[in-house]
Amino acid sequence: MYLNFFGLKEQPFGVTPDPRFLYLxxxxxxxxxxLYYGIEAGRGFLGLIAKPGMGKTTILFHLLEKFRxxxxxxxxxxxxxxxxxxxxxxxxxxxxxxxTQDFVRMNEEFNKRLLQEARAGNRFIVVVDEAQNxxxxxxxxxxxxxxxxxxxxxxxxxxxxxxxxxxxxxxSPALAQLRQRVSIVxxxxxxxxxEIKHYLEHRLKVAGYEGPPMFTAEALEVIxxxxxxxxxxxxxxxxxxxxxxxxxxQSTVDLAIVKEVISDLDITKHLPDVNSLPTQTVATEDNPxxxxxxxxxxxxxxxxxxxxxxxxxxxxxxxxLSPAEAQAYMEEISRRLxxxxxxxxxxxxxxxxx
Numbered sequence: 001m002y003l004n005f006f007g008l009k010e011q012p013f014g015v016t017p018d019p020r021f022l023y024l025x026x027x028x029x030x031x032x033x034x035l036y037y038g039i040e041a042g043r044g045f046l047g048l049i050a051k052p053g054m055g056k057t058t059i060l061f062h063l064l065e066k067f068r069x070x071x072x073x074x075x076x077x078x079x080x081x082x083x084x085x086x087x088x089x090x091x092x093x094x095x096x097x098x099x100t101q102d103f104v105r106m107n108e109e110f111n112k113r114l115l116q117e118a119r120a121g122n123r124f125i126v127v128v129d130e131a132q133n134x135x136x137x138x139x140x141x142x143x144x145x146x147x148x149x150x151x152x153x154x155x156x157x158x159x160x161x162x163x164x165x166x167x168x169x170x171x172s173p174a175l176a177q178l179r180q181r182v183s184i185v186x187x188x189x190x191x192x193x194x195e196i197k198h199y200l201e202h203r204l205k206v207a208g209y210e211g212p213p214m215f216t217a218e219a220l221e222v223i224x225x226x227x228x229x230x231x232x233x234x235x236x237x238x239x240x241x242x243x244x245x246x247x248x249x250q251s252t253v254d255l256a257i258v259k260e261v262i263s264d265l266d267i268t269k270h271l272p273d274v275n276s277l278p279t280q281t282v283a284t285e286d287n288p289x290x291x292x293x294x295x296x297x298x299x300x301x302x303x304x305x306x307x308x309x310x311x312x313x314x315x316x317x318x319x320x321l322s323p324a325e326a327q328a329y330m331e332e333i334s335r336r337l338x339x340x341x342x343x344x345x346x347x348x349x350x351x352x353x354x
Contacts, residue, residue: 002246009208013235013242017058019065023202023231025195028059031186035063035159039071039125043183044146044154047170048161050188053232056161059188060127063159071123079133083141090126107144114148114155124156132162136174143178190229196220199231200238211251214242218255226262237261 003011014021024032031048038046050056064073074093076086087106091098094113100106117124128134128142148155160166160182170179191199197220204214215223223241227233240261241253250257263269 002242005246005249006209006214006242006251007211008204011239012203012207012209013239015232015235017055017061019058019062021203021206022055022058022062023199025191025199027187027189028055031188032059032063034184034186035059036066038184039063039067039123039157042154042157044157045178045182046157046159047166047182047185048159048188049164049167049185050161051190051230052163053230054188054190055231056188057129060129060159060161064125064127067123067125071125072117073125073127076126076128077130079128079130079138081138082135083138086138086141094124110145111148111155118150118153118155125159126156127159127161129161130163131160132164132166132169134169136169139169139175139178143175143181146181191231191234192229193221193224196224196227196229196234199234203235214251215253216255219253219258222255222258222262226258237265240264 035046035048048056048059064075067073072094074090076089084101084103087110091106091110096109096113114124142158145156145158169175170182200215223234223237227237241257244257244261245253
């Protein structure tokens with residue numbers, strides 16, 4: 001671990017959505033402000049859309065932290081669910097432990113508990129992360145939650161957060177009523193090149209780093225291009241870069257380290273090389289050339305003569321081989337395998353002949 005080597009108190013490029021490490025770019029700052037205002041104003045439905053790895057979950061945790069003392073919250077991240085499972089989860093967040101499967105009863109109980117929270121002066125905030133995975137029927141259930149209100153105020157705020165596919169679902173005619181209820185929609189964009197330096201320095205500072213700049217200008221330029229400005233990509237890349245720098249006992253991440261990390265992260269290097277696989281055996285007098293991809297064919301079966309029973313009229317494809325047929329089949333496999341030759345053995349023989 002490189003923490004001691006760089007004088008860090010904790011991991012600066014972790015994979016968990018820790019609000020302490022949230023870097024407020026212009027887009028992130030605008031999204032938080034807009035969501036905060038939407039909750040305060042009781043706008044009902046709010047939306048947050050971003051590509052994977054942009055930090056939307058971190059923003060949501062940061063937002064809920066601000067309302068921890070003044071609101072009841074439910075964070076839904078298991079979006080592969082039915083409408084009943086969705087409602088049961090919300091009820092459990094409000095302290096209901098019943099096991100009823102009656103959907104009408106669940107809605108009545110939910111409305112009752114929302115009113116209790118409202119009388120106590122508490123907001124109820126429901127955050128649905130990865131909402132693009134919700135089935136259309138569940139999204140319709142979510143829409144019906146907007147009916148829980150008093151003549152003067154909404155009883156809950158629902159934040160639908162997800163990937164761009166969520167926008168496609170909301171734009172579909174079938175969900176037009178839900179789309180009309182989403183009053184505020186925010187979108188997160190990748191970090192621009194100039195801001196990536198500030199993002200990395202921010203995370204290092206939170207982790208306790210107090211030394212000189214850790215990344216050279218050339219390294220930052222290549223990191224920005226490789227990561228495409230996506231925070232999750234930046235975190236993964238910099239974790240590997242610091243690990244390599246520590247192994248080399250190098251206190252600065254330079255261009256050489258960055259290039260090596262790019263090479264290490266190239267997943268295509270681990271794909272099988274089909275061109276290196278042998279395609280033909282060495283030909284002999286007894287064995288003509290045989291391609292490895294050529295299938296071994298089962299011995300041809302003669303149909304079983306019918307004796308008037310149902311079983312005897314079965315297709316011979318489902319019958320087991322007779323002992324003689326099985327022996328002939330194995331002899332055929334053995335004969336063909338003798339013609340196979342490993343590439344390295346074949347090359348050594350050729351070099352000897354040369």
